[in-house]
Amino acid sequence: MKVKIKQWNGVASWLWVANDENCGICRAPFNGCCPDCKVPGDDCPLVWGQCSHCFHMHCILKWLNSQQVQQQCPMCRQEWKFKEGETS
Amino acid sequence: MFVGGGRTRGAGGMKDGDAVLVPPGLPAAWAAVTAALVSPAVPPSVPDDTISDALALLCEQGLAQYVEGWLLETLQVRLTTDVAPEFWSNLEQPKGDSQEKDRARCLLDAFRTLLLRLEPFLGGLEQLGSWQDEGRGGLVGPGAHGLRERAFSVIRAILLFSPQPVLQKRVLEFYSRTFSVHMSQVGEGLEVEQGAEEADGACVCPGCATPPQLCWCKEALEQLQELSHILSRLQLLGRVSSEAVTSILHRLIEERMEQRCRGEYENSFLADFNEWLEQVLGWLSRVFASEVDEAGTDSVAAKGKPDQPGSAILQRWRCHMHQFFCRIYVNMRIDELFSIIRDFPESIPAIEDLKFCLERTNQRQQLLTSLKSAFETRLLHPGVHTSDIITVYISAIKALRELDPSMVILQVACQPIRKYLRTREDTVRQIVGSLTGDAESSCDLANELSRADPVTLETQDSEDEGSDPDDWTPDPTDALTDKTGSKRRSSDIISLLVSIYGSKDIFIDEYKTVLADRLLHQFNYNTAREIRNVELLKLRFGESIMHYCEVMLKDVADSRRINTNIHEEEAHLPVEEQPSIPLSSMILSSEFWPQLKEEKMELPAVVSKAMEAYTHRFEKLKAMRTLSWKPHLGSVTLDVELEDRTLSNLSVSPIHAAIILHFQDKGTWTLEELSGVLGVSQELVRRKLALWQQHGVVQEEAGGRYSVLETASSKERPERAVMLIDSDEEGDSNTATQSEQREEKLQLFWAYVQAMLTNLESMTLERIHSMLRMFVATGPGVTEMDANELQAFLQKKVRDHQLIVSAGVYRLPKSTQ
Numbered sequence: 001m002k003v004k005i006k007q008w009n010g011v012a013s014w015l016w017v018a019n020d021e022n023c024g025i026c027r028a029p030f031n032g033c034c035p036d037c038k039v040p041g042d043d044c045p046l047v048w049g050q051c052s053h054c055f056h057m058h059c060i061l062k063w064l065n066s067q068q069v070q071q072q073c074p075m076c077r078q079e080w081k082f083k084e085g086e087t088s
Numbered sequence: 089m090f091v092g093g094g095r096t097r098g099a100g101g102m103k104d105g106d107a108v109l110v111p112p113g114l115p116a117a118w119a120a121v122t123a124a125l126v127s128p129a130v131p132p133s134v135p136d137d138t139i140s141d142a143l144a145l146l147c148e149q150g151l152a153q154y155v156e157g158w159l160l161e162t163l164q165v166r167l168t169t170d171v172a173p174e175f176w177s178n179l180e181q182p183k184g185d186s187q188e189k190d191r192a193r194c195l196l197d198a199f200r201t202l203l204l205r206l207e208p209f210l211g212g213l214e215q216l217g218s219w220q221d222e223g224r225g226g227l228v229g230p231g232a233h234g235l236r237e238r239a240f241s242v243i244r245a246i247l248l249f250s251p252q253p254v255l256q257k258r259v260l261e262f263y264s265r266t267f268s269v270h271m272s273q274v275g276e277g278l279e280v281e282q283g284a285e286e287a288d289g290a291c292v293c294p295g296c297a298t299p300p301q302l303c304w305c306k307e308a309l310e311q312l313q314e315l316s317h318i319l320s321r322l323q324l325l326g327r328v329s330s331e332a333v334t335s336i337l338h339r340l341i342e343e344r345m346e347q348r349c350r351g352e353y354e355n356s357f358l359a360d361f362n363e364w365l366e367q368v369l370g371w372l373s374r375v376f377a378s379e380v381d382e383a384g385t386d387s388v389a390a391k392g393k394p395d396q397p398g399s400a401i402l403q404r405w406r407c408h409m410h411q412f413f414c415r416i417y418v419n420m421r422i423d424e425l426f427s428i429i430r431d432f433p434e435s436i437p438a439i440e441d442l443k444f445c446l447e448r449t450n451q452r453q454q455l456l457t458s459l460k461s462a463f464e465t466r467l468l469h470p471g472v473h474t475s476d477i478i479t480v481y482i483s484a485i486k487a488l489r490e491l492d493p494s495m496v497i498l499q500v501a502c503q504p505i506r507k508y509l510r511t512r513e514d515t516v517r518q519i520v521g522s523l524t525g526d527a528e529s530s531c532d533l534a535n536e537l538s539r540a541d542p543v544t545l546e547t548q549d550s551e552d553e554g555s556d557p558d559d560w561t562p563d564p565t566d567a568l569t570d571k572t573g574s575k576r577r578s579s580d581i582i583s584l585l586v587s588i589y590g591s592k593d594i595f596i597d598e599y600k601t602v603l604a605d606r607l608l609h610q611f612n613y614n615t616a617r618e619i620r621n622v623e624l625l626k627l628r629f630g631e632s633i634m635h636y637c638e639v640m641l642k643d644v645a646d647s648r649r650i651n652t653n654i655h656e657e658e659a660h661l662p663v664e665e666q667p668s669i670p671l672s673s674m675i676l677s678s679e680f681w682p683q684l685k686e687e688k689m690e691l692p693a694v695v696s697k698a699m700e701a702y703t704h705r706f707e708k709l710k711a712m713r714t715l716s717w718k719p720h721l722g723s724v725t726l727d728v729e730l731e732d733r734t735l736s737n738l739s740v741s742p743i744h745a746a747i748i749l750h751f752q753d754k755g756t757w758t759l760e761e762l763s764g765v766l767g768v769s770q771e772l773v774r775r776k777l778a779l780w781q782q783h784g785v786v787q788e789e790a791g792g793r794y795s796v797l798e799t800a801s802s803k804e805r806p807e808r809a810v811m812l813i814d815s816d817e818e819g820d821s822n823t824a825t826q827s828e829q830r831e832e833k834l835q836l837f838w839a840y841v842q843a844m845l846t847n848l849e850s851m852t853l854e855r856i857h858s859m860l861r862m863f864v865a866t867g868p869g870v871t872e873m874d875a876n877e878l879q880a881f882l883q884k885k886v887r888d889h890q891l892i893v894s895a896g897v898y899r900l901p902k903s904t905q
Contacts, residue, residue, distance in 0.1 A: 008725075
């Protein structure tokens with residue numbers, strides 16, 4: 001007997017490769033989107049800091065903009081620096 | 089004899105006078121006056137002057153007042169002793185099986201005789217009246233009019249004090265006959281034909297139902313005229329004929345309605361009936377001919393409108409008949425309302441007629457009660473499919489909003505349907521399915537949706553306010569006095585259906601489920617129709633609530649793009665590196681899809697390798713993202729090539745494909761082995777194998793082994809197949825069912841219940857329910873949960889030994905405390 005697969009339609013869900021489930025700022029799941037966005041994924045990407053914490057990009061930008069003096073990671077209070085090459 | 093009686097009374101009167109003083113000439117004067125009264129002759133037998141003198145004398149003696157009394161007394165005695173018995177016996181005349189025609193003549197004769205006997209008195213009364221009016225010889229009294237009134241009261245009283253049924257019977261028969269004669273003459277065409285047909289070829293006059301040579305139609309009409317004349321002369325017309333006419337009309341309208349309208353909803357009968365009623369009025373004008381004439385001349389004199397045809401009496405009868413008609417029509421249609429609703433919109437004419445008539449009779453309450461019970465007995469029982477109930481409900485909405493624009497009937501009568509639908513589990517799914525044009529029969533609702541008057545559920549109140557205040561009408565009195573206020577006015581089918589559950593969230597959740605199912609069943613990535621549906625629903629329910637559905641549709645579009653992208657990339661690879669199976673994927677944003685059924689399954693290496701490769705390319709495409717496959721979901725198209733035959737283009741589920749792929753590597757498997765490599769239960773494997781057994785690819789051998797049937801030699805498989813077909817019918821749906829989801833929500837309460845019972849030891853069901861309401865008021869599920877549901881849930885816990893119930897009180901078992 002020979003089985004010939006002509007077409008395999010699979011189902012998968014995508015997810016961020018992150019070390020946490022939820023965004024530390026908005027508490028919404030990473031796989032969802034930040035409160036200001038409607039569509040997850042490309043339209044609401046995640047960014048990683050050099051401290052290895054990650055957030056919704058929109059969330060961390062908002063946070064950084066509200067910081068007057070020094071820009072710190074809201075989780076570990078280290079100076080916030082984007083991890084290069086990992087933002088999409 | 090008559091005159092003699094009069095004399096006796098007269099003599100009596102004189103005797104009274106005798107005792108005091110008898111002036112000369114008094115007896116002569118009395119005799120002259122009474123003679124003139126009881127036998128008025130033309131020319132008068134007694135000269136006018138004599139009468140005047142006689143009257144003057146009587147007045148002088150104070151006896152004039154007795155003349156009047158004497159005359160009435162005489163009339164009364166005469167009636168009781170002779171006239172009335174003669175009349176009744178005349179009426180009974182033709183005994184036994186006499187002809188109808190004879191009976192009619194007899195009726196007329198009886199009345200003729202009656203008139204004949206009473207005529208002298210009536211003449212006398214006129215005479216006396218006119219004397220009184222003139223005040224001849226100083227005579228005073230009530231005058232002609234008053235006297236007539238009195239005399240006719242006496243006649244009516246004596247004659248009809250105890251009317252015998254025979255009169256009623258005869259009159260009824262006679263009127264019915266003249267009615268049919270009249271109708272056959274007026275409404276020639278149709279009626280005549282019908283009459284001829286009914287008579288089965290035997291030639292019969294449609295009017296009098298006798299052979300033509302014996303036809304007495306004309307005679308009957310003449311008799312009718314005479315009778316009506318006599319009756320009106322005696323002022324008995326109303327008394328004698330009203331009842332008969334009423335019952336005839338009633339019966340005829342009813343008969344006609346039964347014949348023409350019952351079960352016939354597609355034509356309006358109002359115009360037809362009005363025409364017919366006019367014909368009937370023609371007959372009535374014959375029955376009441378003389379009175380009509382009289383009244384007619386009266387009105388001519390009074391109002392100067394000579395050509396007013398319908399006199400007051402006919403006008404009154406017209407109103408009566410109209411009332412009869414409306415009432416009978418409404419009664420009939422109330423009985424049939426369920427069928428009328430079911431036949432909507434073909435039954436619109438019937439609805440409009442009913443609306444017209446219902447406004448004229450006070451039968452709304454009856455209609456409501458009857459419709460409600462019709463729904464309950466014919467619709468709301470387990471034997472009716474949910475989709476049928478919904479269809480009838482929709483028809484009812486449409487029909488009743490025609491019938492009663494205030495929507496009160498709709499709201500009250502359909503309450504039971506809504507309540508019942510709430511208890512059916514598949515209601516929402518049915519509604520959603522039909523709303524979005526899934527089932528063939530349901531384009532109705534889909535159209536309704538696409539009519540897209542963008543009325544959202546919330547803004548209905550403001551819409552009401554927007555209408556012209558001058559158009560406002562108060563609610564009918566039978567309106568429910570509930571808080572919803574103007575909301576009840578809603579006649580929008582979709583809002584009504586959606587509001588069955590009180591909130592649109594459940595509805596939208598269900599729609600999400602249905603949409604997910606649909607998207608995961610068809611992998612052609614063609615979402616045009618779904619996009620349209622979502623857009624329409626957005627108009628209804630607002631953007632925000634449909635947001636999840638939009639993301640789902642976007643996922644489909646994105647998946648198609650990613651697939652194309654990845655396939656293009658693969659095409660550039662050298663042949664040996666190309667994937668062994670063509671794999672596409674539907675990539676979901678997990679947060680936005682309804683919960684999918686979780687099942688674990690190991691796919692054959694060749695497939696999982698392809699998936700890995702796909703994932704790898706995806707990761708390259710979308711940085712920092714990866715895929716989590718749902719191996720049990722999806723669909724596979726494959727060919728199975730056997731030695732002597734090929735099954736091509738089979739569309740199967742992944743687990744079927746996985747099983748058959750394993751058989752490719754090894755010809756014979758046991759259930760345990762298969763269950764081992766697939767990582768699913770043996771039971772599931774056995775069920776899934778059924779498909780391949782059905783196709784005759786795999787057969788079961790002794791010892792629970794399954795092997796490939798390379799040649800289709802054995803023809804035993806068909807019977808087998810029939811047996812096995814059903815075993816693969818389990819859950820088609822990819823998503824957790826509503827009840828499963830609900831179960832999960834209820835599970836949330838369990839923690840509360842446990843905590844409560846730990847603190848309070850034991851509680852009744854009501855107590856638990858009210859506590860839950862109080863504490864968990866914020867959750868969406870609690871408010872909708874009723875005590876029954878909670879009880880069912882707690883019972884389940886009792887069965888699982890997590891709770892103990894005794895004497896209606898729940899407590900936790902000792903061990904868990």
